[in-house]
Amino acid sequence: MIWNPNKECMSRDEMSALQGKRLHKIVEYVYHNVPFYRNKLQELDIRPDDIQTIEDIKKLPFTTKKDLRDNYPFGLQAAPQSQIIRIHASSGTTGNPTIVGYTRKDIGVWSECMARCLTAYGVTRDDIFSVAYGYGLFTGGLGAHYGVEHIGASCIPAGTGNTEKHLKLIRDLGITGLACTPSYALYLAETMDKLGIRKEDIKLRVGAFGAEPWTENMRQEIQERLGLKGYNIYGLSEVMGPSVSYECQMQHGSHICEDHFYPEIINPVTLEPLPAGQSGELVFTTLTKEGMPVLRYRTRDLCSLLPGTCDCGRTAVRMSRIEGRSDDMLIIRGINVFPSQVESVVLSMPEFAPRYMLVVDRVNNLDTLQVQVEIRQEFFTGVFDTPAAVDQLEKKLAAKLKSVLSIAAKVQLKAPGTIERSQGKSAHVIDKRKL
Amino acid sequence: MTIPQLSIFIENRSGTLITVLNVLKQAGIQIIASTIADTAEYGIYRLICSEPMRACEELKKAGVAVALSGVFALEIDDQPGRAADAVKTFSEAGISITYMYSFLLRGKGILVFRTDDNDHAAAVITSNQLKTIDESALTALV
Numbered sequence A: 001m002i003w004n005p006n007k008e009c010m011s012r013d014e015m016s017a018l019q020g021k022r023l024h025k026i027v028e029y030v031y032h033n034v035p036f037y038r039n040k041l042q043e044l045d046i047r048p049d050d051i052q053t054i055e056d057i058k059k060l061p062f063t064t065k066k067d068l069r070d071n072y073p074f075g076l077q078a079a080p081q082s083q084i085i086r087i088h089a090s091s092g093t094t095g096n097p098t099i100v101g102y103t104r105k106d107i108g109v110w111s112e113c114m115a116r117c118l119t120a121y122g123v124t125r126d127d128i129f130s131v132a133y134g135y136g137l138f139t140g141g142l143g144a145h146y147g148v149e150h151i152g153a154s155c156i157p158a159g160t161g162n163t164e165k166h167l168k169l170i171r172d173l174g175i176t177g178l179a180c181t182p183s184y185a186l187y188l189a190e191t192m193d194k195l196g197i198r199k200e201d202i203k204l205r206v207g208a209f210g211a212e213p214w215t216e217n218m219r220q221e222i223q224e225r226l227g228l229k230g231y232n233i234y235g236l237s238e239v240m241g242p243s244v245s246y247e248c249q250m251q252h253g254s255h256i257c258e259d260h261f262y263p264e265i266i267n268p269v270t271l272e273p274l275p276a277g278q279s280g281e282l283v284f285t286t287l288t289k290e291g292m293p294v295l296r297y298r299t300r301d302l303c304s305l306l307p308g309t310c311d312c313g314r315t316a317v318r319m320s321r322i323e324g325r326s327d328d329m330l331i332i333r334g335i336n337v338f339p340s341q342v343e344s345v346v347l348s349m350p351e352f353a354p355r356y357m358l359v360v361d362r363v364n365n366l367d368t369l370q371v372q373v374e375i376r377q378e379f380f381t382g383v384f385d386t387p388a389a390v391d392q393l394e395k396k397l398a399a400k401l402k403s404v405l406s407i408a409a410k411v412q413l414k415a416p417g418t419i420e421r422s423q424g425k426s427a428h429v430i431d432k433r434k435l
Numbered sequence B: 001m002t003i004p005q006l007s008i009f010i011e012n013r014s015g016t017l018i019t020v021l022n023v024l025k026q027a028g029i030q031i032i033a034s035t036i037a038d039t040a041e042y043g044i045y046r047l048i049c050s051e052p053m054r055a056c057e058e059l060k061k062a063g064v065a066v067a068l069s070g071v072f073a074l075e076i077d078d079q080p081g082r083a084a085d086a087v088k089t090f091s092e093a094g095i096s097i098t099y100m101y102s103f104l105l106r107g108k109g110i111l112v113f114r115t116d117d118n119d120h121a122a123a124v125i126t127s128n129q130l131k132t133i134d135e136s137a138l139t140a141l142v
């Protein structure tokens, strides 16, 4: 099913024309309302009338997370405070959080995009849908919540706490839909096992998973253990929140709501736009946002765009899975290493739990990489009564890592449940190098 | 011919061993003999105890990586040279001892070990009329 066929299945020519029109309007809007952008555009000698078609976007300056922090709290807000009805703040591990204000129209657009997303997953007003993203300053909870209500399904604002009570509701109320991080979905599955709840006891059929990178293997595991079909949902608070893009029934790339968020892929080093199909850093320009519009916001997420009409009928461009973060990229002994590469290897071996930690250090001027993984309880059998047997298992993983990463990694086996689970953006790296 | 031994994966961090021991304590399990094969980062804690099946289940419930396997327990006289005699028997039969530890039971020495060929070892024990103890002998102890 398609929520808004007019937009989701628009012809490419019509979409480009609409995007060009909206780009001109948004540039004019920020030029007159955000001193930060007016200064930047004036420095480049660009006036709003220079931007007429979507191709003109290449002339515009980029916006970075640092720009958002430097203009804390309201420096990039375009709408007057009286028009702002909601403010979210993204978690900043360093410095100020990013403050994002939304007007009533912004919340409406967000709900619309979320409705497109849920409809693509097959969610209807007949579903009981549980939102287990964090509610509060994080955009996940309320973002998904408004979309669920918008399509008329019954929304359960479960949040992330009290997993056992949540599972009771999933079983007793016959909840059919679930939105949460993929790692929380696995945590739910583990808790189900602990409580003796089988997947036959519950009615979950659709899962909207996002807010952290995950892999195809992780999807298979979640689908198998919870008995549902799991779809990717992508978004970021600087641009809107969840539902900037969403998978369809094909589960092959996520359709971008490109009438609202214009995507580009750039080379993260040269900042040059890359042709369709090539991997690089994803950049978004908000085409309709009033509260805090952004021009060419660098997401730091690495992926590629998949053009062409999808088998589902949508023409909206798709983005691939996030392959890594341009700022997560580790350079170890001169080789680019992404935590997601390690993840795919760990998830391909059933002996290990789907959790891992990369510890990078420098010993005698040589970078070292250690990968910590948890052995699964059910795979620790009687053969592991000697360290030699454990070493063999570690070596098996080390060999696979070497072939994927092109550098040697030392594997350290950890006891079950000892690597921290994440309920939001995953943190998988400890870099001890003092450079 | 073998007795059950628990093998437990223990990380080299403070608090990991006591977690395991507390589970056994709360379950009322008595430890009869134990040894740790340690490496720089972890150890394999091998344990002979009362009610090994129940001990294994309780540890699993507590999230511990634990498994049961069979090991030989040979009874020898508590006198100098008896362990050497026993090991020599296996060595002459071409069997390698993977690991071994010992404890005293009612004035007798008990050698616990695993070999690289347990079927062969069992045959050697039978043909040499070596005395092994079984699980019931351990249960009688506690």
Ligand SMILES: [Zn+2]
Residues within 6 Å of the ligand: A247, A248, A249, A250, A255, A310, A311, A312, A313, A314
């Ligand atoms: Zn599609």
